[in-house]
Amino acid sequence: MLTYCKKCVMPDTKPDLNFDEMGVCSACRSYERRKEIDWDARHEELMVILEKYRSSDGSNWDCIVPVSGGKDSTYQVIRMLQLGLNPLCVTSTTCDLSSIGRQNIENLKQLGVDFVEVSPNPLVRAKLNRIGLNLVGDISWPEHVGIFTIPVRAAIQFNVPLIVWGENSQDEYGGPAAAAEDNVLNRRWLEEFGGLLGMRVVDLIGQEGIEKKHLLHYTYPTDTELARVGVTGLFLGHYLPWDGLSNALIAQANGFNTYQKVVEGSMVNYENLDNHQTGIHDYFKFLKFGFGRATDLACLHIRRGRITRTDGLDIVNRLDGKFPWEYLGKSLESILEPLDMTVSEFVSICDSFTNKKIFQRYANGDLIKDKNGNLTKINCDNL
Amino acid sequence: MLKVRVIPTLLWKQFSLVKGEGFNSWRSVGSVLPAIKLYNQRDVDELILVDITSNKSGNEPDYDSVAEYARECFVPFTVGGGVNDIQHVQKLLRAGADKVCINTSAYQRPELINEIARRHGAQCVVASIDVKKNAGGGWNCYSYSGAHDTSQEVCMWAKELENRGAGEILITSIDKDGKMQGYDLELISAVTSLVNIPVIASGGAGNYEHMIQVIESGASAVAAASIFHFTEQTPAGAKKALSEAGVSVRVGY
Amino acid sequence: MKVGIIDYGVGNLGSIARALESLGVTPVLVDNAMNLHTQDRLILPGVGNFTDCMHLLDKGGWTSALREEVITHNRPLLGICLGMQLLADSSTEGANDAEHGTKGLGLVHGRVMHLSKLGCNFRIPHVGWNSVSSTSGDNHLFQRIPDGTDFYFVHSYVFVAQKNCDVLATTDYGTPVAAAVGNGLVWGTQFHPEKSSRAGIQLLSNFLTGPIC
Numbered sequence: 001m002l003t004y005c006k007k008c009v010m011p012d013t014k015p016d017l018n019f020d021e022m023g024v025c026s027a028c029r030s031y032e033r034r035k036e037i038d039w040d041a042r043h044e045e046l047m048v049i050l051e052k053y054r055s056s057d058g059s060n061w062d063c064i065v066p067v068s069g070g071k072d073s074t075y076q077v078i079r080m081l082q083l084g085l086n087p088l089c090v091t092s093t094t095c096d097l098s099s100i101g102r103q104n105i106e107n108l109k110q111l112g113v114d115f116v117e118v119s120p121n122p123l124v125r126a127k128l129n130r131i132g133l134n135l136v137g138d139i140s141w142p143e144h145v146g147i148f149t150i151p152v153r154a155a156i157q158f159n160v161p162l163i164v165w166g167e168n169s170q171d172e173y174g175g176p177a178a179a180a181e182d183n184v185l186n187r188r189w190l191e192e193f194g195g196l197l198g199m200r201v202v203d204l205i206g207q208e209g210i211e212k213k214h215l216l217h218y219t220y221p222t223d224t225e226l227a228r229v230g231v232t233g234l235f236l237g238h239y240l241p242w243d244g245l246s247n248a249l250i251a252q253a254n255g256f257n258t259y260q261k262v263v264e265g266s267m268v269n270y271e272n273l274d275n276h277q278t279g280i281h282d283y284f285k286f287l288k289f290g291f292g293r294a295t296d297l298a299c300l301h302i303r304r305g306r307i308t309r310t311d312g313l314d315i316v317n318r319l320d321g322k323f324p325w326e327y328l329g330k331s332l333e334s335i336l337e338p339l340d341m342t343v344s345e346f347v348s349i350c351d352s353f354t355n356k357k358i359f360q361r362y363a364n365g366d367l368i369k370d371k372n373g374n375l376t377k378i379n380c381d382n383l
Numbered sequence: 384m385l386k387v388r389v390i391p392t393l394l395w396k397q398f399s400l401v402k403g404e405g406f407n408s409w410r411s412v413g414s415v416l417p418a419i420k421l422y423n424q425r426d427v428d429e430l431i432l433v434d435i436t437s438n439k440s441g442n443e444p445d446y447d448s449v450a451e452y453a454r455e456c457f458v459p460f461t462v463g464g465g466v467n468d469i470q471h472v473q474k475l476l477r478a479g480a481d482k483v484c485i486n487t488s489a490y491q492r493p494e495l496i497n498e499i500a501r502r503h504g505a506q507c508v509v510a511s512i513d514v515k516k517n518a519g520g521g522w523n524c525y526s527y528s529g530a531h532d533t534s535q536e537v538c539m540w541a542k543e544l545e546n547r548g549a550g551e552i553l554i555t556s557i558d559k560d561g562k563m564q565g566y567d568l569e570l571i572s573a574v575t576s577l578v579n580i581p582v583i584a585s586g587g588a589g590n591y592e593h594m595i596q597v598i599e600s601g602a603s604a605v606a607a608a609s610i611f612h613f614t615e616q617t618p619a620g621a622k623k624a625l626s627e628a629g630v631s632v633r634v635g636y
Numbered sequence: 637m638k639v640g641i642i643d644y645g646v647g648n649l650g651s652i653a654r655a656l657e658s659l660g661v662t663p664v665l666v667d668n669a670m671n672l673h674t675q676d677r678l679i680l681p682g683v684g685n686f687t688d689c690m691h692l693l694d695k696g697g698w699t700s701a702l703r704e705e706v707i708t709h710n711r712p713l714l715g716i717c718l719g720m721q722l723l724a725d726s727s728t729e730g731a732n733d734a735e736h737g738t739k740g741l742g743l744v745h746g747r748v749m750h751l752s753k754l755g756c757n758f759r760i761p762h763v764g765w766n767s768v769s770s771t772s773g774d775n776h777l778f779q780r781i782p783d784g785t786d787f788y789f790v791h792s793y794v795f796v797a798q799k800n801c802d803v804l805a806t807t808d809y810g811t812p813v814a815a816a817v818g819n820g821l822v823w824g825t826q827f828h829p830e831k832s833s834r835a836g837i838q839l840l841s842n843f844l845t846g847p848i849c
Contacts, residue, residue: 013411198413386764477649580760
């Protein structure tokens with residue numbers, strides 16, 4: 001049986017989540033503690049760090065802001081400009097960029113920033129998507145690596161030590177820039193935050209004709225290079241109260257485009273708009289752990305008191321974990337085509353990564369699927 | 384020449400892959416299958432998978448999941464956790480495990496080791512011992528994933544397990560586990576000098592040098608978990624370092 | 637190609653089956669000695685104790701059936717680990733009669749005895765990866781497998797062949813150990829090819845594609 005948080009609707013299968021003796025998850029508790037945070041003091045700390053690392057004479061950019069063009073990165077850039085900084089925005093182009101994703105990238109540039117877009121070799125990227133899906137059940141593996149690696153490489157190449165990330169999944173941590181000592185970003189950081197599922201870039205060499213030279217986009221700098229520039233980073237979400245919906249409103253007021261309806265597998269229309277493969281990525285989270293994007297969002301909004309837990313459960317039951325036949329209007333077949341994969345091969349991979357214990361099955365052990373291929377969890381709430 | 388083995392250990396709790404520190408602070412870090420597939424892709428020497436909750440829940444081992452994982456594994460696969468009956472062993476082997484790990488059950492009924500060795504062969508029994516240093520400078524054996532002090536002393540217990548037919552001993556220092564600051568070298572020396580069966584050292588590896596040290600202390604194989612999950616160090620990297628230090632390791636085909 | 641894995645009540649059949657599946661073959665578990673003839677190739681696994689296994693083989697009618705399939709019908713057979721040892725004339729493992737040992741299938745002449753009896757001073761069982769050297773250059777079983785490739789061993793008893801020419805490959809564990817045997821009728825590997833990663837898969841492939849003796 002799955003155990004769910006008593007306050008939000010997250011199951012205890014989520015990695016790195018703990019439940020206390022009252023049955024409340026650590027993310028909810030972390031959010032409760034936000035009331036106690038002295039945001040003014042945090043803001044002050046932020047200004048001190050920014051002052052410490054920004055260019056002293058305007059001869060270089062003040063910081064690197066990794067961006068995707070989404071609501072959060074749009075918001076981050078708006079804040080950086082408001083704080084008087086001159087950021088260099090850096091993006092590692094996503095796997096299957098949607099047209100709305102492209103519009104939002106262009107919109108972000110129009111806020112008035114210098115922008116570097118580093119696009120990986122799409123043929124290699126497609127192979128990595130396929131390998132990621134086959135080997136660790138994560139089509140977005142190369143994207144995670146790219147997002148964490150490219151801004152760091154940019155920091156070194158442009159000699160800009162400070163990287164301003166957005167939100168941190170582990171709320172308590174502000175980032176190495178905040179530390180009194182040891183504030184250089186190192187390799188260990190990538191392993192901890194990168195979501196690499198234990199796979200390393202070196203594991204790819206030799207697979208499907210991939211050589212070291214094809215993986216430069218994904219190759220993290222050495223500790224020596226990092227130390228030479230003194231690359232460090234901070235999570236803006238530690239210093240400013242962070243809320244996805246607020247970020248979206250502010251971004252929208254600055255030209256950010258939302259989708260014309262609720263995104264497939266989600267419960268909102270204002271995020272995860274740039275990559276057609278995201279539906280597959282989120283679906284595999286559901287198969288492995290029993291929660292998808294709708295659950296993530298329902299929990300965020302329950303914590304902020306916008307919807308009740310009952311409403312959250314209802315939304316999750318209706319929208320979460322649906323088989324990703326299409327995403328942002330693009331069909332699964334077309335999304336899989338560059339990966340040289342058919343839908344039925346995809347279904348086999350889905351089945352192999354499904355944690356069968358958490359879904360309903362027939363007596364012979366086969367998963368029960370409805371006419372659209374959707375699975376049903378063994379329990380959707382605590383009994 | 385027989386090679387030293389580098390064995391990634393996967394710890395499994397209900398639905399997730401977990402990592403701990405001192406057998407506590409269990410952190411779920413993902414699901415088991417991707418890890419199995421990854422290690423198989425990397426052509427590791429062996430894999431150990433331990434279910435850390437079976438002994439508490441009293442449930443039988445999860446044969447279906449073991450079968451799924453074994454399907455992806457073309458290197459020796461040792462499975463442990465909650466094995467307390469010869470029938471469990473039979474079913475696990477049938478499901479695809481090559482060796483079975485026995486820990487807590489051996490304290491309750493040591494004859495189980497004899498039975499399994501007799502029926503399935505000593506080579507399929509890995510006797511697992513978890514220890515903590517005691518006040519006297521020796522080590523006490525703990526059962527139930529470190530929860531219960533059996534007050535058995537490690538060397539005597541290891542010898543008894545060998546006499547009963549265990550094929551290998553997997554010895555884990557609870558004190559060092561997850562801290563990535565090195566194995567308990569004294570512990571490994573003490574046990575390896577007493578038994579004549581292979582000893583797999585576990586608990587504490589943080590870098591390749593630690594592995595070299597514990598091999599020099601007499602271990603036939605090194606098991607490790609945190610180092611491979613949380614750092615950029617890999618089993619292949621470990622073997623390269625061991626090889627450079629003059630230790631004989633397997634090179635992939 | 638029909639490959640049968642002999643299911644006489646012991647053995648980790650799943651691993652062997654999976655290794656064969658990776659070669660595109662769907663093996664059959666043969667649990668009745670009368671059905672041996674339906675298969676093109678046979679694999680004899682073995683885990684446990686020689687005496688207990690021979691008892692099961694005798695009881696199930698396998699002993700005479702296997703001898704007939706191999707000797708009279710030239711059906712290729714590969715014995716793995718204890719399965720290789722069962723091909724011998726006798727073994728002392730678990731035997732009531734310590735001197736003569738328990739009688740084996742007698743398909744490759746030789747005796748099986750404990751490693752310590754051969755002067756091995758290392759830790760026993762012999763567990764882990766060890767390098768295997770072919771005894772002759774044109775050994776089909778080891779085709780495309782470089783000399784010295786590591787395979788996975790896990791055993792305490794070893795096969796001592798009567799004739800040197802029946803030993804196809806050796807390994808070293810303080811003393812030379814027969815890693816593979818074969819005499820044109822049958823083959824055997826002391827190591828586990830199904831657990832020896834890619835090298836093992838290559839060996840199994842060689843067995844499947846080998847010339848019929």
